[in-house]
Amino acid sequence: MPTLTYRDALNEALLEEMQRDPDVFLMGEEVGEYDGAYKVSRGLLKQFGPKRVVDTPIAELGFAGIGVGAAMVGLRPVIEMMTWNFALLAIDQIVNSAAKMRYMSGGQIGCPIVFRGPGGSALQLGAQHSQAFESWYAHVPGLKVIAPATPADAKGLLKSAIRDDDPVVFIEGEMLYNLKGEVPEGEHLTPIGVADVKREGGDVTLVCHSKSVTIALKAADQLAEAGIQAEVVDLRTIRPLDTDTVLRSVGKTHRCVVVEEGWPFAGVGAQVVDVLQRDAFDELDAPVVRVTGADVPMPYNKALEKAAKADPAQVVAAAKRVLYLE
Amino acid sequence: MPTLTYRDALNEALLEEMQRDPDVFLMGEEVGEYDGAYKVSRGLLKQFGPKRVVDTPIAELGFAGIGVGAAMVGLRPVIEMMTWNFALLAIDQIVNSAAKMRYMSGGQIGCPIVFRGPGGSALQLGAQHSQAFESWYAHVPGLKVIAPATPADAKGLLKSAIRDDDPVVFIEGEMLYNLKGEVPEGEHLTPIGVADVKREGGDVTLVCHSKSVTIALKAADQLAEAGIQAEVVDLRTIRPLDTDTVLRSVGKTHRCVVVEEGWPFAGVGAQVVDVLQRDAFDELDAPVVRVTGADVPMPYNKALEKAAKADPAQVVAAAKRVLYLE
């Protein structure tokens, strides 16, 4: 199996799906001639031409709506948001048009569209360029929300998302683009709504997604040195949430830490906790502890930014807390 | 003490604060000549003139940004969103400009602004006009989020919000505008971030806000008939969340139901549950149960809409569940 970067795995998914289905097209700022602001769409313009790889003006609300209109009549647009921070301008088209079209039309008109791009923080991009909005989109019925952590999942889930008949919010990560990993070739379709145990362990469950999977795996290694076996459950899909896999793990470990990059209030972790405290009430030997981004706008300064982010040390401390070791 | 409708209590707050501080002005669609789409600003144009009661074109992103700009240089804008569904178009100015201005500027430039208007569902307005977004705004550091349930709180909290030096998202309710209640005259300032026990009870805590307070109070009456005394805790402010008052109540009742109009996934209730399961882990005799809006876009049909909404019967059933009576 070849080893690819997360970026190239996404590129491969786009390439294969555009080859497979002529109705699939890519639209967004700098996706064509510039080969993508983060090079995810490198080579696609050359391969498919300007009709199917469409560079746009800076007008997120407009081109998100154009994507929805095209999806309403049967095309399968992939709309790139240069980053999910800029998608706030387009959120009316995602939430009021795409998410509701099938329901409002009594089932007549669906919206098979994928909105994709990097979310969350990178390094010192400041308050307006560092936000993670998974919990916002996962709040909305009619949307599916996917946040892959590895190159293999990135390819498999993007292929599944493009073939899905519902609007999908697909959140990548600038800090993940260079991550390397083995990626199955060809028809590698990862099911939507299915979490993945990335590391087995019996002592504590670390629920995570996207970048926080890397954090959780590092924490798990450190915990292992202290003789604690952590099970790392990568949600992969935020909505629909695979509560069974999480419950199965917590049923085994009886202790849980939820790790996410975003802000705490009503974040993805709050929903995971809500499910666990109800459906695993008798299984939990300790309250679920969350590790999140600091509840502040992202500062520019390097040291402050580091302090604002979830990291392995905080996860290790949280794990020890639910094990009553600290 | 006079009895006012929720609408007139808001009107009184606007009138008093505009009289008190010449820097306070009201801007939004139909707030002036039309006396407000829901008549909340009735008479203000006549009293203060078009300089301070400003009708706008339909351009939410634009006039929300104009409000932020005016607040950056010391005015105190009250920006009316005809409904919070339309504010999705302005959410970049609320989240990327208003919420971050003080932090990005290293404390130099604040943003004393109030965005207000009706949120949530009314009767048969359909999917695009019936949404409750409290949890979205409460997710964002830098914002305060208020959702009053009664005329007295509406007046007291709007006066406090207008005097607050931070951006406030103030969510009213079309179905609350006609609610009557006693409203203190003059300098009635309700503190932000303080919940209010609207009904004492020792058996189960019903946490609620905005319209769900009315639902919880009705449920409490029905429960009382079954000999169950429910304590109704009205959050009033969603961010900052008054966890002390909630914990105090749950410390007494050991059982909790959280009621909200919005969708379940990562809703306000999920955050309340997250806090309770951790800080009241040993107090809870049963998992916290939530009653929310159905996880669907709002249908138009009357019967389906009714089925989509939280109601007293569901709260009674939930209360009995946490009391292991059902």
Next chain:
Amino acid sequence: MAGSATKPSKAKKAAPAASAEECHHWLRQMMLIRHFEEKAGEAYSLGKIGGFCHLYIGQEAVGVGCIASLRPDDYITCSYREHGHALARGMSARSVMAELFGKATGCSGGKGGSMHLFDAERGFLGGHGIVGGHIPLTAGTAFAAKYRGTDQVSACFFGEAAVNIGAFHEALNMASLWKLPAIFVCENNGYGMGTALARASAIMDISHRAYSYAMDTEAVDGQDVLAVKAAMDRAVARARTDSMPTLLEMRTYRYVGHSMSDAAHGTYRTKEEVETFRQRDPIKVLAEYMKAGGMIDNAGIAAMDEEVVAEVADALQFAEESPDPPPEALTRDVYAEPR
């Protein structure tokens, strides 16, 4: 009053010829819409229709004239004020009224309502509730037609207040930049709810907004269905053959309030103003043209009126007797059925 709507200016072009048969069809359609809306208003007051309900009384010529110019496989997206467009597109009075009543037999299954009428087979891609929100959708369906190489065109209907919102600006710039086969029809009825045009836009000549996008444009007398049809024909041809978009400003007027919860006059416009504009009632304008051309007489008009009254009465009864959607409809169509 704050200022009345822009005076409807005579179309620059000579009154275009139209066959007697076409005129009959249009007259009947406009009368059907007028009567349908009057009855819908009554049903609303009787509590049979809930929520918001925006009537099309006074603007019938725009919907009828424009949609008459379209092919069955063209695409249409509208704002919430779209009962007339739905009927003009051939959706039955039954299916539209049943939707207003929230019934399972409604064109959106009772889940859309007055503001969200859909008929996929007829390319009727909705009523939409966010002002200007559907303008990019039209650019999207036009993009799809061009992408597929069909010569379908896409028509968008929105009000004059929508030209001041970001979605209008972004969509028209891209529609022109990418030469999309779209016709953007602005129904300038003078008011956005209670706000007269002069209080919302820095320019009164809305058609001039097209210059920012190097887009063809025309201001048209929206009360004259023949003028509307002729202008739309030009725009449709431009889209279908040259794949070029057009902005049409239809100068029209609504005789009723913004919605059922807004008075017809007395707050932001006078009774006199409404009466003045009623002089050029689109139904009267066409009827007089047809009578002058010997295409119809008063008896014919009366007969036609009886037909539409019957059709609407049937639709009301059908809606009344239709069942509600079943309880399980609540959770259906949130997502696609898994394949």
Next chain:
Amino acid sequence: MAGSATKPSKAKKAAPAASAEECHHWLRQMMLIRHFEEKAGEAYSLGKIGGFCHLYIGQEAVGVGCIASLRPDDYITCSYREHGHALARGMSARSVMAELFGKATGCSGGKGGSMHLFDAERGFLGGHGIVGGHIPLTAGTAFAAKYRGTDQVSACFFGEAAVNIGAFHEALNMASLWKLPAIFVCENNGYGMGTALARASAIMDISHRAYSYAMDTEAVDGQDVLAVKAAMDRAVARARTDSMPTLLEMRTYRYVGHSMSDAAHGTYRTKEEVETFRQRDPIKVLAEYMKAGGMIDNAGIAAMDEEVVAEVADALQFAEESPDPPPEALTRDVYAEPR
């Protein structure tokens, strides 16, 4: 290549007179900005500056000429490409460089960074990271000035790609509708990241977009600081005395990549194109004008250069030696201190 920037056209007006003293001041400012940006680029490559960093090399005349026309109590809001405007406004090279280094002594306390420079006392209301997002903010500060009855004006600086976004359309319509004392300065440097103007806007003459808002407008040679100053003076006067807004299109060019992570040429424009535009380097244009007018000679220019080199070197050292913000700064200024 996809297409070069719009050729800078000579300003219609005659080259305006400016005093020797003013010219000296502007030449020094432009040289300071040029040198500052070159050193900032180096510091970035050495890892002392993180994140995004957008340099102003080539566009100095616009910031200097426009801001020279403003009073100290006027308001300025910029995009993320605002180092030059900050220096032109009088913010010290020290405070700006320290902010780029993320230090506590930076103009935003180290928490804003390159894209978010603020100085409340100087009315410098930020760099902002959302394209077009600060255009309504300028309309807001102009609204505030008019509300208070002061004759302050508000200037907004944004790129040519920002004219295609909704915030531009909505803000300019309201600024014109309410006659707000604002000057909207579009710095048309030909590209929005890698997208040439012709691939983003349906019209190439950006100044014509003002017609949609009945707003005064001018296209100006952005490489000639005198022409820039003269045009800005006209716009500032219009705002200060008549409270009328203006759209100024400054035709300029950037000699470096969009940001530090974008090559100066080779992907979306050729080296030759960059060289062509370098012929009209704004510093060269002013220096030649001054030499021709006997205001300065090469020795004077060299001396001035030494001064700015020293000033920037001092700023670099200051930034290097300045402390990081303290750890508790993380949670400060999220909300106001309770009164």
